Amino acid sequence: MSGDERGDPADGGRDPTGGDPLFAEAGVLNRTELIRRPELLEISTVPGSDRIAGRTEQIQYVASNIGPLVTNSEPTSVMIYGKTGTGKSLVSKHTSRRVVREAESRGTDVEMVYVDCAQHNTEAQATSKIAREVNKLAGEPESIPITGLGPSHYYSYIWSLLEDHYDGGIVILDEIDQLQPTEDANTLLMQLSRAGESEKTEAYIGVIGISNKVEWGDELNSRVLSSLGNEETVFPPYDADQLQNILSAREDAFHDGVLASEIIPRTAALAAREHGDARKAVRILKNAGKLAEQEGAEQVQEHHVNEAQMKAEVDRLRELLATDTPHARYVLLALAELTQNTDETEFRTTRIYDAYVEVCKQEAADHLKIDRVRDLLREHAFNDTVESTLESGGRAGGTYKQHRLLKDPAVVKESVMREM
Ligand SMILES: Nc1ncnc2c1ncn2[C@@H]1O[C@H](COP(=O)(O)OP(=O)(O)OP(=O)(O)O)[C@@H](O)[C@H]1O
Numbered sequence: 001m002s003g004d005e006r007g008d009p010a011d012g013g014r015d016p017t018g019g020d021p022l023f024a025e026a027g028v029l030n031r032t033e034l035i036r037r038p039e040l041l042e043i044s045t046v047p048g049s050d051r052i053a054g055r056t057e058q059i060q061y062v063a064s065n066i067g068p069l070v071t072n073s074e075p076t077s078v079m080i081y082g083k084t085g086t087g088k089s090l091v092s093k094h095t096s097r098r099v100v101r102e103a104e105s106r107g108t109d110v111e112m113v114y115v116d117c118a119q120h121n122t123e124a125q126a127t128s129k130i131a132r133e134v135n136k137l138a139g140e141p142e143s144i145p146i147t148g149l150g151p152s153h154y155y156s157y158i159w160s161l162l163e164d165h166y167d168g169g170i171v172i173l174d175e176i177d178q179l180q181p182t183e184d185a186n187t188l189l190m191q192l193s194r195a196g197e198s199e200k201t202e203a204y205i206g207v208i209g210i211s212n213k214v215e216w217g218d219e220l221n222s223r224v225l226s227s228l229g230n231e232e233t234v235f236p237p238y239d240a241d242q243l244q245n246i247l248s249a250r251e252d253a254f255h256d257g258v259l260a261s262e263i264i265p266r267t268a269a270l271a272a273r274e275h276g277d278a279r280k281a282v283r284i285l286k287n288a289g290k291l292a293e294q295e296g297a298e299q300v301q302e303h304h305v306n307e308a309q310m311k312a313e314v315d316r317l318r319e320l321l322a323t324d325t326p327h328a329r330y331v332l333l334a335l336a337e338l339t340q341n342t343d344e345t346e347f348r349t350t351r352i353y354d355a356y357v358e359v360c361k362q363e364a365a366d367h368l369k370i371d372r373v374r375d376l377l378r379e380h381a382f383n384d385t386v387e388s389t390l391e392s393g394g395r396a397g398g399t400y401k402q403h404r405l406l407k408d409p410a411v412v413k414e415s416v417m418r419e420m
């Protein structure tokens with residue numbers, strides 16, 4: 001032990017109860033318990049019917065397209081788009097479960113399989129996952145290798161397992177834009193949604209494709225779109241009232257009297273600020289509760305909510321960046337550097353492009369063409385990390401775009417570096 005450490009005044013000092021003050025300060029001793037049911041504040045929990053608010057229309061939309069399965073009729077596959085936290089995954093799972101249950105009560109055998117395409121991101125991996133899930137649900141009649149087979153073999157398993165054990169199946173392809181290359185997504189959607197038509201299996205298959213990149217639909221070819229029955233919908237962001245209802249339905253996560261009346265409206269208002277994101281709302285409420293507990297407070301107060309909101313911002317940016325491509329991150333980094341190193345806040349595409357090319361040089365990466373960078377900026381604008389405005393003027397009298405970073409550049413840089 002060094003002399004300095006031994007001489008630390010806190011070391012050996014005592015708090016009023018006679019203990020080492022370090023632990024009182026660290027919030028270990030005077031914690032309060034304010035959260036009664038933490039699972040209700042977990043993002044991964046799929047809330048039951050009584051806790052879902054503001055999505056009646058969307059649930060009905062999915063039910064009207066996938067629902068025919070309950071009477072052993074042909075479903076229509078759908079694509080669902082919408083910003084993050086707008087209930088796409090939740091509504092898809094919730095409605096699919098209800099289809100499965102209703103089918104069962106009518107004597108029809110339907111099962112659902114959920115695939116996170118960010119995890120299973122090629123046609124082979126996704127088909128392997130679907131085949132193994134159906135196999136599991138059917139009681140493991142086959143032994144299917146996780147890898148090593150081509151997609152065509154996995155499709156054969158899927159068709160025969162469905163044919164032998166079920167009247168119908170629902171396949172949810174979440175984060176479908178993560179399938180690489182995009183052609184894999186086209187093929188997968190086509191194979192699944194046209195399986196009946198091409199007589200591969202007699203079981204009806206309803207596909208729900210989900211993406212938080214609205215423009216990704218442009219990547220789908222017209223044959224795929226028509227095999228999806230051209231059905232697509234965009235889930236709008238929640239408004240502050242809907243977020244309030246979502247949070248109120250989980251109020252019992254806290255002990256009685258812990259949430260003062262202004263806490264839920266305040267949290268909802270903060271979460272609705274950029275775009276109404278339910279995940280963010282739930283996360284802020286949970287973190288506010290935890291902060292209050294650590295502080296030994298008897299109630300969750302507004303300053304806990306404000307602090308939790310700041311933390312949620314950073315977490316969300318990290319998540320967004322984690323699924324972005326490296327070049328999407330380089331573009332954001334370029335804009336963050338410009339914002340930090342100049343007095344300006346808005347930059348033209350060409351200027352960002354130059355800064356982006358510099359970033360690529362530093363990263364020893366080949367840079368993309370400017371049109372791709374334009375697309376990436378549009379993607380960032382869609383995710384509310386960047387705001388783009390169309391300006392008219394310029395010498396030739398045409399129009400040009402100006403882009404502004406909506407996040408703290410220091411937070412962006414830190415988050416981007418972490419991913420690189
Ligand atoms: N209508 C709702 N009622 C209650 N809770 C909701 C509702 N919508 C979303 N949530 C909560 O927010 C979380 C995130 O929602 P969900 O996963 O459906 O978002 P998403 O649209 O799929 O977002 P992403 O594009 O980021 O995947 C859910 O786990 C759930 O806890």
Ligand SMILES: [Mg+2]
Pocket residue numbers: 088089090174
């Ligand atoms: Mg989702």
